Amino acid sequence: MLETTDVKELITILLFRKGLSMRKLVKKMNEAGYPEMTIGGFSKMLKTKSIKFTKVQEILDFLGYGLKVVEKPEQKMQ
Secondary structure, eight states: OOOOSOHHHHHHHHHHHHTOOHHHHHHHHHHTTOOOOOHHHHHHHHHTTOOOHHHHHHHHHHHTOOOOOOOOOOOOOO
């Protein structure tokens, strides 16, 4: 399980694990019928941290990953 709060880092690690570059990911997702995206637009979304949650979900789905939300251990609430 990966624990990071940086979406760019997360996607980069997952792409590395799958042996894909960002360019190849964009090309393959476009070919597979996912909503059209360009490498420039994708790169800009990651750099400016303006990527939408739905886009992250699409990428995770395409790469064969899912998103799991887990409750943190008990913390004191003030």
